[in-house]
Amino acid sequence: MDVWSSLLDGFATAATPANLLYALVGVLLGTAVGVLPGLGPAMTVALLLPVTFALEPASAFIMFAGIYYGGMYGGSTTSILLNTPGESSSVVTAIEGHKMAKAGRAAQALATAAIGSFIAGTIGTVLLVVFAPVVVKFAVSLGNPSYFAIMVLSLLAVTAVLGTSRLRGFCALGLGLTVGLVGADPVTGQQRLTFGLPLLVDGIDIVVVAVAIFAVGEALWVAAHLRRTAAHVIPVGQPWMGREDWKRSWWPWLRGTAYGFPFGALPAGGAEIPTFLSYVTEKRLSKRPEEFGHGAIEGVAGPEAANNASAAGTLVPMLSLGLPTNATAAVMLAAFTQYGIQPGPLLFDREPQLVWALIASLFIGNLLLLLINLPLAPAWAKLLQIPRPYLYAGIVFFATLGAYSVNLQAFDLGILLVLGLLGFLMRRYGLPILPLILGVILGPRLEKQLRTSLQLSDGHVSGLFTEPVAIVVYVIVAVVLLWPLARRLVRRTPAAGVGAVEEREKVEAR
Amino acid sequence: MSVVVGYVPTREGETALDHAVREARSRGVRLVVVNTSRGDALVDERYADDEQLAALGSTLADTGVDHEVVHTIRGRDASEEILSVARERRAELVVIGLRRRSPVGKLLLGSTAQRVLLDAPCPVLAVKP
Numbered sequence: 001m002d003v004w005s006s007l008l009d010g011f012a013t014a015a016t017p018a019n020l021l022y023a024l025v026g027v028l029l030g031t032a033v034g035v036l037p038g039l040g041p042a043m044t045v046a047l048l049l050p051v052t053f054a055l056e057p058a059s060a061f062i063m064f065a066g067i068y069y070g071g072m073y074g075g076s077t078t079s080i081l082l083n084t085p086g087e088s089s090s091v092v093t094a095i096e097g098h099k100m101a102k103a104g105r106a107a108q109a110l111a112t113a114a115i116g117s118f119i120a121g122t123i124g125t126v127l128l129v130v131f132a133p134v135v136v137k138f139a140v141s142l143g144n145p146s147y148f149a150i151m152v153l154s155l156l157a158v159t160a161v162l163g164t165s166r167l168r169g170f171c172a173l174g175l176g177l178t179v180g181l182v183g184a185d186p187v188t189g190q191q192r193l194t195f196g197l198p199l200l201v202d203g204i205d206i207v208v209v210a211v212a213i214f215a216v217g218e219a220l221w222v223a224a225h226l227r228r229t230a231a232h233v234i235p236v237g238q239p240w241m242g243r244e245d246w247k248r249s250w251w252p253w254l255r256g257t258a259y260g261f262p263f264g265a266l267p268a269g270g271a272e273i274p275t276f277l278s279y280v281t282e283k284r285l286s287k288r289p290e291e292f293g294h295g296a297i298e299g300v301a302g303p304e305a306a307n308n309a310s311a312a313g314t315l316v317p318m319l320s321l322g323l324p325t326n327a328t329a330a331v332m333l334a335a336f337t338q339y340g341i342q343p344g345p346l347l348f349d350r351e352p353q354l355v356w357a358l359i360a361s362l363f364i365g366n367l368l369l370l371l372i373n374l375p376l377a378p379a380w381a382k383l384l385q386i387p388r389p390y391l392y393a394g395i396v397f398f399a400t401l402g403a404y405s406v407n408l409q410a411f412d413l414g415i416l417l418v419l420g421l422l423g424f425l426m427r428r429y430g431l432p433i434l435p436l437i438l439g440v441i442l443g444p445r446l447e448k449q450l451r452t453s454l455q456l457s458d459g460h461v462s463g464l465f466t467e468p469v470a471i472v473v474y475v476i477v478a479v480v481l482l483w484p485l486a487r488r489l490v491r492r493t494p495a496a497g498v499g500a501v502e503e504r505e506k507v508e509a510r
Numbered sequence: 511m512s513v514v515v516g517y518v519p520t521r522e523g524e525t526a527l528d529h530a531v532r533e534a535r536s537r538g539v540r541l542v543v544v545n546t547s548r549g550d551a552l553v554d555e556r557y558a559d560d561e562q563l564a565a566l567g568s569t570l571a572d573t574g575v576d577h578e579v580v581h582t583i584r585g586r587d588a589s590e591e592i593l594s595v596a597r598e599r600r601a602e603l604v605v606i607g608l609r610r611r612s613p614v615g616k617l618l619l620g621s622t623a624q625r626v627l628l629d630a631p632c633p634v635l636a637v638k639p
Contacts, residue, residue, distance in 0.1 A: 037552065084552065228549030228583045230557035384553035 003133055010356025014364055019062050022055075023361050026063035027368045030070020035078050035380045036391070037086050038218060041071035042327035042437075046210035047395070049335055050402035057339045058354050062361040064335065066369075068328050069121060069362065072271075072308050073369045076113040077377050080106060080300070081233045082384065089271035089307040092279045096292065096299030103295045106236040110377045112249045112297055113304040115241075118370040120257040120305035124312025125362045127261050128319075132348070132359075135320040139345035144456065145464050148449040149473035151442055153480070154267035154323050159435045160480055172431045175422070176439020179204055186444070187451055199411045204419075206334040208403045209440050212416045213433060214327075215399040217423020219392040224424070226388065233381045249301040252282050256305030263306075264313025267325050271310040275303035312362070319347060319355055322445070330437045337441075512540045514596045515605040516588060516626070517566070518556040519545075522607030525639040527566075530605040531573045533635065541577040542599050543570070546591040549583035557583070589625035597631055605635045 013019065029048075033039040045064050052060035075087030080097035093113065100109040142150075159169040182193045183203030194200040241249070256278040263274040282298040283289060292299055317323040322343030324330035336343045341351055348355055373380070403416040426433060450464075457463020465471055515530035517523045527543065534541035543566065547557035558566060563581065570577045580595055596604050606623050627634050 082552065226550060228585055229552070230547035230549050230554035230583060231552060232555060232557075232559045233553050381553070385551050385555070387548065387550040388552070389550055 003129060006352060006356045007129055007360060009353070010358070010360035011363075013058055013353055013357035014062060014360040019059055019357070019361070020364070022059045022063040023066045023365050024368060026066020027070040027365050027372065029063075030067035031074040031369065031373065031380060032070075032383055033067070034071035034074020034086050035383050036074075036386075037078060037084050038222060039391075039395075040087060040214075040328070041068045042210075042331050043214035043218065043395075044071075045328060045331045045335070046207070046214050047398050047402055049207045049210070049331070049338060050405045052335075053338070057341065057351075058357045060335065060339075061332070061354065061358045062365075064332050065358055065361050066365040068332070069308070069311060069365050070369055071328070072121075072311050073114065073117050073373050074380065075307075076117070076300075076304050077110065077373070077380050078384065080109045080113065081236070081377075081381050082231060084231075087307075089275055089310070090304070091272070092275040092303040093300055095279070096296050099293070099295035100297065100300065101234040101236075101295075105295060105297075106234050108241050108245050108297060109295075109300050110236060111241045111374065112245060112301045114370055114373045114377070116249060116253040116256065116301045116305040117308040117373075118366055119253050120260060120309040121312060121366040121369075122363065123254075123257050124261050124264075124309040125359065125366070128312050128315055128362075129359060131265075132316050132320045135316060136345050136348050139321050142345070142469060143467055144449045144453040146467045146469040146473065148446065148453055148464065149470040149477070150321065151323065151446045151449060153473050153477050154317075154325070155435070155438060155442060155446070156477055156480055157267040158325070158438055165430070166484070168429075168431045169435050172426065172433070173435035173439045175426075175431075176436035177443045178439075179209060179419075179436075180440045180443025180447075186448065199409065203444075204415055204440075205406050205412065206337065206440060207406045208412050208415050209419055210331050210334060210437065211399045211403050212419035213423040213426075213436065214331075215395050216416060216420025217427060217433075219396050219399075220420060220424035221427045222388060222392055224428075233378075233384065236378050245297055248297050251285075252278070252298045252302035253305040255281060255285075256302040257309040259302075260306035260309030260311075261313040264310030264325065265316040266313075267317070267323065270326050271307040274306040274310050278302035278306040315359075315362075318343075319358075320345060322347070324438060324441065327434050327437055330434070330441050334441050511537075511602045512542050512599040513537065513603045513605060514542045514544060514592060514599060514601040516592045516607070516622070517543045517545045517558075518607070519558050519562045519566075520556070520607075520609075521639045522609045525637050526605050526607035527569075529635060529637045531570075531575055533603055533605065534575045534577075535573070537602065539576075539602065540599075541570070541575050542580060542595060542601070543577065544580045544588075544592050544595050546580070546586070546588050547583050548585055548587060550585070556588075587622065587625070589622045589629070592622075592626055593629055593631075601632050603633055603635060604630050605637065608636050608638050610638075 029044060030041055033041060033044045044067050071087055075085060075090035076093050078084055078086030079090040079094035080101050083094050083098035085091045085094050097109045155173060159173045160166050182200055184191055184201050191201060259274040259278045279299055279302060282302040283292045286296060286298050314325050314329050317325055318329045318333060324333045333343050403412050406412060453463050513530055513534040515526055517527055530541055545558050547554040604626060606626055608623050623636060
């Protein structure tokens, strides 16, 4: 009962007129950046970080949550109407969604995406309410060594499991950890990587890093690769669904939710894998497999539910452990630090009002999103007519303004440009962005846990293995790291076996 | 010599095309239809897609006028594109469609028609639907 009364308190905070307004602004912005390919919720939250310093933390996070959920809704509109995914999590939606639109069923595709997102988002948020306090109860019993191990695991999992190349992932992670090292040593006060520049002693502000990598890097990338095209948006009427469409959408929505939530909560889950799994499952279970590839409504309903459920799942480790599992959560976590709030298992105890208002606002945001997306999808598609140079000029302007306003230091603008160039080069050479951002944000906290553990054990490395949870997590880390090697060995063993048999035959033949 | 017309798949564009066909026929010259986009937005409804292009082609074939369609994305404004085609083909007349604009709309957005009117090397026929 305790949880539910806290949630009701949260609703009381989130439902004040001012906070409802921030939720509305958040979902509108989120949908807009979701519709536009190349712009995502992570970049938007990063750009808004400096602007929201003046707000109450609760209001700011209500807005950020709206942006996060809104991005998931908006991505599907572009996928369906233009066959260009607005977000990476709606890549799968484009497969069936665009075929449906071409067959004149755009309205039904948009409706099943919006309603599915609403149902999955709501169920996911209920699951968040149920699971987050349980995880917290478990997490507060953990000591520094276990915490350190879990952070190492989440960094490695994101780096090694996502993306095409482990090497590139680890390069990006290394860059991120290095950027996180800049500044004074938290224990001894020694200067690290400051190159004698006094302005670097305080470290590089996370806002500047996020804005540079997401906004400036992306703007440079688009400027270098502006492809000249002019497509048409497929016209839609008012979204509506027939009885048959409802019947065919229900189970995919629920199954998509079941895939999305746990994957969102896992360190290496993200939204892409569950959407793909959901698509494959629906294709296999469908009574009309021949329709897949020609516009099957199940292929839109399942993945769209999965990506929203994963958005809710992501918030479980973020709120209960302080561990981000995707870029948007990472930037939101950076926002906590900006407000001087320590993320981690104690967040629920220390900032109950903020956390529960955030969770309550997710329910409100979901409802708002359903209301603004169901009838207005064609209007949102009009955003795609904005010439991209105007759009990116605006983004660079806001990025510069934001980076300067953090410390009112012109020096930060230099850092913004240098890191923006780094973001561009990373995109150019296919380095994933997420490990870098996680490295910058988790690096200093990782170091703190490590230093504390080692101080407790008087500098003995064995102090890192004193807790059973830590040892279990290290075993998982070892499996994740050695998996490619093991797989190669397994593949080689039968071949080696064959060789041995041949050897023996040779011996016997003699 | 030729008649150049700026075409967009809207009512204004169709009206401009009608007048251009009439002019080209009476002058006995070739008709050059220009449809273009700067191509820097993901979506541009003024740039004809394959279907609209086919419809345009059959409309032009029905008129029996000697014609040519310039359908390009070169990162230039519609006005620049129309004017450069007009110079290349030594146009004796440029035809454009005008649309109704509110005073605020005129203030906010640069007008393609205005630039064509001011910079064209030849007489310009501006028609309203």
